[in-house]
Amino acid sequence: MARIAFILLCHKDPKGVIAQARRLTASGDYVSIHFDARANPRDFESVRKALAENPSVVFAPRRWKCGWGEWSLVGATLEAVRMAVASFPLATHFYMLSGDCMPIKSAEYAHAFLDAEDCDYIENFDFFESDWIKTGFKEERLVYRHWFNERTQKWLFYTSFEVQKRLGITREVPADIQVMIGSQWWCLRRHTVEKVLEFCASRPEVLRFFETTWIPDETFFQTVVPHVVPRREIRARTLTYLVFTDYGMPVTFYNDQYDLLLGQDYLFARKISPEALRLRERLGALWAASGVHFPISNEATGLFRFLTGRGRIGRRFGQRFWETEGSLGRANTLLLVVAKKWHVAKRLTQAIRDRTEIPAVDYLFNELGAHLPDLGGVETTLEKRDRHRRALLRLLFEQFEASRMVICLDPSALHLIQDLMSDKADTRLLLIDSEFSSDYVRGHIGRVGLAGAQSAPDVVDRLVPTVRADLEHEAERLRDMDYTGFHSIAPWRNPEENAAQLARFLDVAPETALELARTEYLFSD
Structure with a gap:
């Protein structure tokens, strides 16, 4: 036999x-x-x-x-x-x-x-x-x-x-x-x-x-x-x-x-x-x-x-409700890097790609180019990504053949952060704290359209304190959520303190976390 x-x-x-x-x-x-x-x-x-x-x-x-x-x-x-x-x-x-x-x-x-x-x-x-x-x-x-x-x-x-x-x-x-x-x-x-x-x-x-x-x-x-x-x-x-x-x-x-x-x-x-x-x-x-x-x-x-050719939904091979609205999978770990300064988050994700085996993508719900692999068209518009966010993330886990993955989010996307943090998957959050200088805030005011190139300087100056307070409040809202998987790094902490947070967040060796924390110009504007 x-x-x-x-x-x-x-x-x-x-x-x-x-x-x-x-x-x-x-x-x-x-x-x-x-x-x-x-x-x-x-x-x-x-x-x-x-x-x-x-x-x-x-x-x-x-x-x-x-x-x-x-x-x-x-x-x-x-x-x-x-x-x-x-x-x-x-x-x-x-x-x-x-x-x-x-x-x-x-x-x-x-x-x-x-x-x-x-x-x-x-x-x-x-x-x-x-x-x-x-x-x-x-x-x-x-x-x-x-x-x-x-x-x-x-x-x-x-x-x-x-x-x-x-x-x-x-x-x-x-x-x-x-x-x-x-x-x-x-x-x-x-x-x-x-x-x-x-x-x-x-x-x-x-x-x-x-x-x-x-x-x-x-x-x-x-x-x-x-x-x-x-x-x-x-x-x-x-x-x-x-x-x-x-x-x-x-x-x-x-x-x-x-x-x-x-x-x-x-x-x-x-x-x-x-x-x-x-x-x-x-x-x-x-x-x-x-x-x-x-x-x-x-x-x-x-x-x-036959069913897919006719575009039918809900039958044996049709898309199931848990594919779009269900869990990312208990066996998967989703690592959310939340940062207002996108360039800082991108430096960190690049370092993660260079120094670890953990796949990392950038602001996939905000930018078309976010270090995404070719996903057959599902990734072509931001609207489609947000509408099918769980299907997109599950597809990324499959495409990377990984059980861990890093993505970047803006702290203003509170609804999206809350949604993902409530998933059955092991979801962790790393907040990158930032210092918002007056020059940075003025630039942010221009980027979001609160003022234009022709706006009087005194008008922009009056907006600076209010906008800075709003940016700082976004981070405070995340802290107030009191998530179990919450971690944070900041430019005013030494590399060893930041490395301890990164090691727990990414589940990597301390020496690897220290290399990430010492990434050159990590917090620079």
Whole structure:
């Protein structure tokens, strides 16, 4: 009978990872975990401690800092695969999963399914001839070298690309390799995995090639497996069910889609909403069930295309009220930097991007350019951002593949601050106190239109005390809210005092917080 070693890549939700590992090993299978090195160290420690006594669970000895589109995802996978091969000699199949995946069949069904045919399941379509890539870079993924992360180092990513393109610096694909592409979610037999690892050991130049391609998790295994295994033994499909929206984001499944998921010809599905507790509970119990009959309809993808194509709202795949008005997710931490002097807040967020792994955007509800990634159009107007603020923020968490994120807000946006601070997510506030000189206040009066270039100086002078008092009152209103997650820094405090506040706010090491507090010209006008 098939025994599966699950290769579990995860970066958040430690309770869910622990439950997933216990569920999968209870059926006689195995789990090899790679927990992203960018994640909260306490999360990893809780997972490691909870599963330490389980002999069917192992951890990748090297933890990669993973980023979307990078080789690090392949490196992390190989690390977990090597550990699984060495630790579980009885494993017959190796199955890639993420922390967002859940079974939509029983273990009994999954084992029988894999026993029925001696083959590998991995999408592998010709990179150049197929239409698997719908938009964006295609050949450019391969013929140019990509050293930077497109989401977190956008300027470096596109600048290096443009320089190579302008200078004609291209490279050839390894001569004996036919590049293939497909979903990163595969299920491979043991001897296939062993051949892949042998290939990696004997062909370092191929690994070097893929290390600087873009999104190699969609091409590396998909290329190597058909190179080492006869094509007649490969089924060009994934056993994990997923659907993508027009924005290129995976569709999330909710509580009322249990029966729909069971009818798909797949063993697992992603992504299951972390808030769909009833669905997670039912699918978790399903894995341990026996004697369950699964009539296959495969209706979900067609139904999704039909409903979204007609623009219908509120049905199975329509936008749910909690997507626009609900929580940002209990597992996420939203860090609000509130500052009247926008240039000061932007210096801090730039320092956070430079010195930490925490994604940080600027005044996304006030300025179109706010260090936002491409979100498929949802970010194009300020009105749309504010109207769909929770959908926007949840999409940013997804896009950054992070559980923590910094955004900047103006203290005058009290309604927005109150709304976000009341969320079920771990929401914290850092107030950047400011000294408002007379010159600064005069400039502010001009920026907000209280006076124009032709206004008499004495008119502006009479406004200065009133406007300064109003600016100072904005900060006092926030203090009066008495939020639990309230922190503040100020130019009149020494760097050590500010660093203590930053360390608690960002949950970073004291030395990192001190570097941030000592950012050059941080409070300067």
